[in-house]
Amino acid sequence: MSDITQDGPMLAADGTPLKKSLARALRRQKIRALMLIAPLLIFVLVTFIAPIADMLFRSVENQIVRDTLPRTVVALKDWNPDGEEIPGEAVFQALNLDFQIAAEEKNHTKLGSRLNYESPGISSVFRSTGRGADKIGKDAEKTFTGIDPRWKDPAIWAGIFASPEAETALPRSARAYEAFAKSVRAEGKKEVAKAKLWPVVFSALLDDLTLAQPDAAAVAALPAPGPELVNAALAAGLQPIDAKQAFLEINDGWSKLDLWQTISAYSPPYTAGYFLNAADFEQTSHGIEARPPSERIYLKLFWRTLWMSMTITACCILLGYPVAWLLANLRASTANVLMILVLLPFWTSLLVRTSAWKVLLQQQGVINDLLVWMGLVSDGNRLVMINNQFGTIIAMTHILLPFMILPLYSVMKTVPPSYVRAAKSLGATPWTAFWRVYFPQSIPGIGAGSILCFILAIGYYITPELVGGTEGVFISRYIAYHISTSLNWGLAAALGTILLAAVLLLYYVYDKIVGIDNVKLG
Amino acid sequence: MKLTSILLASSALTLAAGAASAIDLTFVSWGGAYQNSQLKAYAEPYMAEHPDVHIAWDESSAEAVAKLRAMNEAGNVTWDLVDVTVSDSIRLCDEGLAREIDFDTELAAAPDGTSATDDFGATLINDCFVPQIVYSTTFGYRTDLVGDTPPTSVCDIFDLQKYPGKRSLQKRPIDNMEWALYCDGVAEEDIYNVLGTDEGVDRALKKLDTIKDQVVWWTAGAETPQLLADGEVVFGSTFNGRLFSAIVEQNQPIAMLWDMQSYDIDGWIVPTGLDAEKEAVVMDFLKFATDTQRLADQAKYISYGPARASSAPLVGKLDGTDIDMAPHMPTDPANATNVHRYDYTWWADHRDDLDAKFQAWLAQ
Amino acid sequence: MTDATTGGDAAFVEFDHVQKSYDGETLVVKDLNLSIAKGEFLTMLGPSGSGKTTCLMMLAGFETATHGEIRLAGREINNIPPHKRGIGMVFQNYALFPHMTVAENLAFPLEVRKLGKSEREQKVKRALDMVQMGAFGGRRPAQLSGGQQQRIALARALVFEPELVLMDEPLGALDKQLREHMQFEITRLAHELGITTVYVTHDQTEALTMSDNVAVFDDGRIQQLAPPAVLYEEPENSFVAQFIGENNTLEGVVQEIKGDIAVVKLDDGELIDCKPVNVSKAGERTRVSIRPERVETNKARLQPGAHTLKAEVLEFIYMGDIYRTRLRVAGNDDFVVKTRNAPDQKRMQPGEQIEIGWLPSDCRALDA
Incomplete structure (x- = not known):
């Protein structure tokens, strides 16, 4: 009763502030109410809200271009999509590596289908390139095994790329090898040191040794017989891969400006492309345009x-x-x-x-x-x-x-x-x-x-x-x-x-x- | 007394089942007569030999690619063996959703020792696909609705003057585009060259436009036989086995139009990511189910040709009847005078493009 | 006011041998004859299922009579649809249209009569003022209290100036105080406007306080049609006696009838003098009715000629202005006496043996 006359906050009979004790009483009620609806709430969340959220996310999500062609996307930043020229050798070099890895991981058709939604025709370019791209790697493989047959031994590669120095000495090869090792481990059938090497690792190695002078100190620090093999190859006078020409030979679709504009336009991780498509529009390098009348549905x-x-x-x-x-x-x-x-x-x-x-x-x-x-x-x-x-x-x-x-x-x-x-x-x-x-x-x-x-x-x-x-x-x-x-x-x-x-x-x-x-x- | 013995017996059974560690497999197929032929020709004999294996069927082959992709994304593949068409197998194999198979070591050789690769021959399309049957998509027509001059050419489909009435076509570009070009004067061997260009696609769609408002589009194989039986359509394309049942088993006034029949192959793929124990059983089943005798047996139940060359001579009569199956096979020489060679790889490359254009055309 | 029995040419509303059956097997209304004079306030009173509402609905035109004629101002209206009868009606739940404002509700009958806008507005205003609701024209019915809705319903039934208004238990949903107030309002308006009113209720107080005449319904028949005082003081049969006001009954057999005195031998052997109402000969069973307030418990106040009886007090209830005492009289345990709270009135104790008495004229021998 005394709390009525005193100053300051109202107190409950036991001396705690009235507000606090009311909140506590209400909280108990709320928790009970929450527990009563919990089964339904969880059910609705799992079966209804989550799928809708996932649907909303999928309608803008576009990680696939970046995940499948990471280096190409970076290299394309220097290219002007509004120009008349298709990208230059640097982009094709990146593409060569990305594409061969993607083809080994069987991701290239998914990307082809994805880009085909935006520009019909890309899917067939990707599929046919996927069948021919490993030729570039196989040619590189022949070059290296010609210099030293030990290059063919997966155990040697396993040894070299187990070292942290490999990342500095041979960065592209390290990435390609990493993808290879990951894939073999995921399959779980063979040891990495025994599995057949992907041709792309040779193509990456050739790039590492020809596109820039490898860091000599890092090469020297590689585990044996790394330095010896690398230096022998360097001494053999390697020719760089003409990636652009190689890709155009596999499929001349790569010479089309439209294809590159599409890849460039869809390289960000999120896109309005699906929504534009759903409204009969398309994103082109010139901005958003209505689709041709025959495709508006x-x-x-x-x-x-x-x-x-x-x-x-x-x-x-x-x-x-x-x-x-x-x-x-x-x-x-x-x-x-x-x-x-x-x-x-x-x-x-x-x-x-x-x-x-x-x-x-x-x-x-x-x-x-x-x-x-x-x-x-x-x-x-x-x-x-x-x-x-x-x-x-x-x-x-x-x-x-x-x-x-x-x-x-x-x-x-x-x-x-x-x-x-x-x-x-x-x-x-x-x-x-x-x-x-x-x-x-x-x-x-x-x-x-x-x-x-x-x-x-x-x-x-x-x-x-x-x-x-x-x-x-x-x-x-x-x-x-x-x-x-x-x-x-x-x-x-x-x-x-x-x-x-x-x-x-x-x-x-x-x-x-x-x-x-x-x-x-x- | 009786109850006790039943209880004892059932607990004994439970124990026995537990001891044998039964393996439950889920196979995916198309349902209907085709799935039944698989059950009779392979699954039942296999289960008789291996009582610990239990096979459940899921009739989801039509959505196999979508569902496998979804299962793969969710990381929970619940299918063990999937019956798919060639084109679906290409997509699954390309995307790494189907396991690659070493045909010569993992499949049975022919009785005369011919390797599986040679025995299957041209039906082997990619590294993941084990062919079972060769079927064709072709036309049936109502014998009572075509007057005195029954159609002889696939191009009669496009002749509304001579054969007025509705026609049913499959709701997809495959086959329809080729027939349209062929009937627009393109030679069979040039079809894919023409179809590979934008002008070719427009030309095919323009030809289809001439009959568009007379077409009933189907998605399930059972629709055309039903439409023909009801007299709703004069012509209809469907799988030859469906027409066989309507003609031979149900005596409907329907006849086959084999001209420009489009060969297709159906077969198995094994999803990637099965656990080792299950995979071993599935591969064992696959070896059994695709041997020469089993494929020939299947033809007793359905009029689809076995995919192995060595099975052909063993094809007999329709189960429980006197009907010789050979003349009803799409591969029978009398039926195969003018056939359309469906190019799977071309379609695998171009399907996304043409599907988009075809669907847009349909909606116009 | 005209007398209840007035008929013939002066009758404004007439029921002539009207019968009503819903199922073709039983009659809900049995041979109803009733005439209502112009300007009269008639109440149909009765328990539920007695046929009073059916009569009202036949008059309004929502039910058709199975047999007989209903006349309004001398014209047969059996086949005239309700909307052409021009009868105002107030419903039990008021039936105010919830999607219209009060003013729109009132304007509705004027609108369907195709009155001009200004005339409409004027009449609506007058009607609202009449029920002291002038400020409420823009509100929706749901925003009004029960009493206010009641007034609006009344105003709406009157706004098109009908000569006859029907009211179907209009005060049933109101609380006691409001009800009493509205009873007064309704009678005042009815008399001021000089309209003929037929009012249906099962509440006898309402019937008694408001009406010129009350028709008591039971079993599809009018049991008695009379002004309230007559109905209360001189019920013509035991149903009316029971239904109107509180009533004590003693059962017995008529011993003999001498002019306006009937000697009744009660079932416990006691002989009492009564006023014969609907008993005609000796030997008939009868139900004797005495109003609780006409029983005297104070011997000193008994009037000469009063009949006395012994009684035992069973229960005594103090109710402020009156005492209510339950007695056992002549074998009846529910004999109630109401006495005024007066200084000389003693409070009785249960178990007490007392003597009670009443005048033979207050004791009516009715049908058994």
Whole structure:
């Protein structure tokens, strides 16, 4: 009681400040609440948040160029991509080393595919170069073994490059050897000192000995027989590799300015390229440009996805509203039977329902047969109702209808019949009573149903894929295509991110216009 | 009394199973009749010989590359043997996702001593791919919808005057682009030279444009036989084995159009990074499953040609029937008068480019 | 005010042999005859399921009569849809349109009648002022208290100047104090505007305090139609006696009827004199009804001619202004007596044996 009269902070009965003791009590509550939701939280984090974060990251991530061609990327900094000339020998020397290592590690095709997304044609250059690049190394190998056959012995290399001096004396060879050793160790089948050497180490060694004078002191400090072998080779009058010519011989794609501009443009570790691509733009050395008309597909697909989803949602409202009204105004027993009919589609597999629509709608299908039999349509002019947008809209409306009816029903259930009665008693005709009084009160249900239907529709994949042909497919088809067929996961991630952003944006707009408080799910 | 004996028996079984340290393997294939032929011809006989090996099947071959890549990134490869097409095997091998195989030491030689390399011959495409069957993508047509003049050439697909109605084509550039160029007057041997240029690609797409609005695009092999059976399409391309079942086993009014059939090969790859014990079992299975007799046995269940030359003479009749399989094989001389030689390496190099262009064309 | 029984030409609302059945098997309203004069405030009172709300809904047009005629100002309205009847209505939950402001709610009936904007505004303002809610036009119903919503609902039902207003338990959701206040407001308005009001409630106090006439419903029939005082003082049958106010009943058999005295032999053998109301001959079973406040426990105050009986006190409850005593009388353990808290009134102890008495005229012999 005394704490009321004293100055300073309020104290609890045991003398601790009241604020602190309140915080402690609340903390215990918070921890308990946290523990209660922890299983769900962890589940959501692992299965939902983390993959979405990963997707967002993938849509901008572009480490692959730097990781696969590290020296080339550095050497390219001195090259002017806006000029008319392809890079010079220095870049090709770096490329020679990078590419041979990448080919041994089997990374070059991944990079080729990656760059091919930006500039079609690069993939084939990379693949064919991957098959021929080790010839440069093999030629170097012949040169060295010609000078001294001991160069062929992996154990000698293991000895030399175990020494810290090798890094100073023969830097390029040390890198190449390091990559080789790492790969052998990872495979775990042979000892590094016994495994067959990659040809690239010879090519790197040739570079080390011809491109610059190696540090004599460091060479002398190499373990035996290192100094002896190196000095013998130096004395043999080695010719440097003409990397540029060698690469142009393997594939003349390397002489194309466009290829180098692409590598240069995509050398930073993060890129907007996937997003540009997803919006039918591309990054060129002249800046961002629209893709050629024949390659512009995504904006069109986004637009189609949006308007078809809206059409489907509108169809769901038109068909679902009367049903929901009937459900809400029938006797409970009858309403329950009707509700089962509404829910029935939920209990049937999605594929089965979609296939059923195929059977119904196809040209030799039930509906066409019926129309022909009734004489409404001639046998030669059967209606095309599937493998187009019509098919997608019909099948999706059927599938999403329950998602519209249920929220509508639950909202209509809460609108007392007295409102319409009141309106009528005030002199409103049945239509006015409905339109001015009942309908506005069912808007929260329409809102909830529309959000559900629209968001489900916008990301739907399997149904449009099965009944939509080429005209009636959504952007989801291309996301799936880039995930499982073209393996362009970055573009798939960018498309997915844009879709996610579009949904969030629409949700925001909806909140501003209708108000999210006006959405009732039950 | 009875209960006790059951309990005893089951615990004994459990012990026995524990002692033999059963090995669970996951094989990946395409499902349907093809996977069934693999089960009957190799997996069941192998499991009969090795009771400790248990094989589970995953029907994911269509997404094999994507899934293997994802598993590899996650560092948890759960597949042990994967059935893939040649083009997928090239990508997997190039990216180091498939193990390289020494064919002569790790696979069985032919009964007459011919080395595996020679016996498989031209079907060996790269270092990772063990071929099983040769199949072809070719056309079937509705015999009742083509009038009195059944089609004889693949170019009839492009003739909407003579054969009006829908056609089903696979939703990918491979084969379709070649057929389009061939029917646009390019000689078979020049197809890839032409297709290698931007003008060639445009020319092929332009030819396909002439029938684009009459095409139903398929992604699963079962779609074309279904569309043909329903009379939804007049022509449809699919794998010859699927057409064989529709024609011979289901007696549908469908006939084969072998002209310009496109040979393809299907086979196994072993994912990299298996643990040694599993790898040993998988390699043992692979040796067994790709020997001469086993490949010939497979042809009893499905009309795909064995990849080994030495298996061809052993091909018999459809299992449980009197139907001779040889005339239904894509490699039968009567069927192979005019064939299209699908160039895997060319496609491996150009697939990324052409896929992008083809998909853009589809969406236009 | 006109008398309850006034009918014929003066009747404004008439129910003529009206019957209503929902399922075709049972009648919810059985042969209803009722006429309401212009300007009258009539309350339909009864327990739930008695048919009173159904009658109101038939009058409003939301239910159709299965048989019989309903007339409004001499015109048969059975087949006229509700929106053409021009009857104002106040609902139990007020039914104010939640998506409109108060002013919009009030303007709604004027709008559908296609009144001009200025006329609308003027009428809305007048209606709001009438219920002292002039400042609330811009609010939404959800921002108002229960009592305020009630006033708005009332104003909305009156704003288009109907001649007949129906109210369906309009005060049910209010607390006691507010309810009493609104009862007064509603009667005041009804009388000031001279409109005919049909009011449905199950609260007898409300019915008694507000109405010109009360129709007591039970089992689909009007049990009694009378002004409140008559209803309370002279219930015509045991249902009305039970339903209106507190009531003690003693059961017995009519011994003989002599003019306005019926001698009833109670079940424990005691003979008492009663006023015969709906007993006609000796030998009939009867239920004798006595109001608790008409029983005298103070011998000194017993009036001459009063009948006395022995009683045992079972319970005594002090309630401030009155004492409420539960007695055992003639075998009935629930015999309640209410006595005024007066200096000469003694507080009784449970177990005490006392003598009570009442006038034969306060003791009504009703149907069993």
